[in-house]
Amino acid sequence: MLRYCKMRLVQAREMLLVAGWRTLLRDIVYLNRVAVPVEIPLDSLRPVTDFTRPPDEAVLELSAELLGERRLVYRFRSRYLKALTYLGKGYRGFALVKGNTVAGDIWCADRPQGGRSCNHPDERWLGIECRPGEAYTFDMFVDPAHRGGNLAAALQNGTLHLLKKRGITKAYGFFWADNVPALWVHRTLRWHELQRVRATRLLLSRKLHVTSHGAA
Numbered sequence: 001m002l003r004y005c006k007m008r009l010v011q012a013r014e015m016l017l018v019a020g021w022r023t024l025l026r027d028i029v030y031l032n033r034v035a036v037p038v039e040i041p042l043d044s045l046r047p048v049t050d051f052t053r054p055p056d057e058a059v060l061e062l063s064a065e066l067l068g069e070r071r072l073v074y075r076f077r078s079r080y081l082k083a084l085t086y087l088g089k090g091y092r093g094f095a096l097v098k099g100n101t102v103a104g105d106i107w108c109a110d111r112p113q114g115g116r117s118c119n120h121p122d123e124r125w126l127g128i129e130c131r132p133g134e135a136y137t138f139d140m141f142v143d144p145a146h147r148g149g150n151l152a153a154a155l156q157n158g159t160l161h162l163l164k165k166r167g168i169t170k171a172y173g174f175f176w177a178d179n180v181p182a183l184w185v186h187r188t189l190r191w192h193e194l195q196r197v198r199a200t201r202l203l204l205s206r207k208l209h210v211t212s213h214g215a216a
Helices: 002-019 021-028 064-068 077-088 122-126 151-165 180-188
Strands: 029-041 057-061 092-098 101-111 134-142 170-176 197-202 205-210
Touching (some): 029 180, 077 101, 077 134, 092 151, 101 151, 122 170, 170 180
Parallel strands (some): 134 170
Antiparallel strands (some): 029 197, 197 205
C-alpha cells in the first residue's frame, strides 16, 4: 500500500511537470468520458515486420530480476515504481527497449489454460470477461521522448505476438474515445471495437454505465 501511494504521488508530480494541470486533472476527474473496449483474436495479427524498428530496439517481457538489478532503465520513476507494483500483483509486463532504456511498456492480466484467474478490475466495468487462454491488456505508456515512428504500434503488436507464443488466443483492452493517437493505434492493428461505456470519476472513484450506441 505504501509503495502504491508513493507511486501515485510521484506519477502526479511527473505528469504535472510534463503535461500540465489540464492533463493531470483529466486523468483523475472526468464526467461521462467515453471508453471503447476492444478485442482481437491472436491468430489474425499483423506481421511484426509491418512495424520495423531500429536494430537496437526489441520488445521483451519484463521481470522483477531485470528491474531489481536495474538492467533496464525508466526515465520516469513513476513508471518504474508502477512496474514493480504490477509485477507484485502477478501482472505481466512487456516493454519496447532501446539499448537498456524502456521507451514504452504495456501490461496484461491473463488467465492461462488450466491456470488460476488473474482478472483485472477493469474487466467488470468494461463488460468483458477473460476466459482461459485470454488476456486483458492495459496501461500502455510511451515515453514522450520516444514517441512517433510507429513505436506505439510496434510495442503493442510485438506484445500481442509474444502473448500468442505463450499460448494466449485472444486479447482485450480499451482506449478513451477522445485519445486520437490511441484510436489510431488500435485501428491500425485491427482491434474490433465493442459496446462503448461512459465513465465518471472523482479522484479514485468510478461510476459507469453502458451507452446506447455501439462500436464505431
